[in-house]
Amino acid sequence: MVINKYNNDMQVKSIYRFARISAFKAREVTREIQGLPATDALDLLRFTPKKAALLVTKTLKSAIANAENNNNLNASTLVVKEAVVGEGATLKRSQPKARGSAGPIRKRTSHIRIILTDEIEIKRREPAAKTKKPRARKAAAKPAPVAAAETETSAPAADSKE
Secondary structure, three states: OEEOOOOOOEEEEEEEEEEOOOHHHHHHHHHHHOOOEHHHHHHHHHOOOOHHHHHHHHHHHHHHHHHHHHHOOOHHHOEEEEEEEEEEEEEEEEEEOHHHOEEEEEEEEEEEEEEEEOOOOOOOOOOOOOOOOOOOOOOOOOOOOOOHHHHHHHOOOOOOOO
């Protein structure tokens, strides 16, 4: 729990340290949930087909549980104030290469930090309104009509055997 002494915001924090994913890949997911209500963020993450979405979901659920159990806050009033992914320690391994040499492998980790607050107004994102724009009709290029004499001479007659 973090209480800001300047404006008395109630903030709840959860950190997932040393998550086995690169920070670059995880940031793509956390950018999507910033500013969303916590329940909407969970729904969004549930249908995001990325490994990072699972890790961020665990962290978000932990932050919601911290808010409910430690601070008696309602989950429906919480908003994701901040979702940040920082780089963690890199595990250094090596891959055998040709002629007895070795190539480096860097297994990156990251720290996922989510801060929830109940002081920000809940603003739901409006679905994008679908507006139909009038399309410019293109003149379709029609094939030139074939003369009747050409069709009779080019096609062999089927009844010519007698």
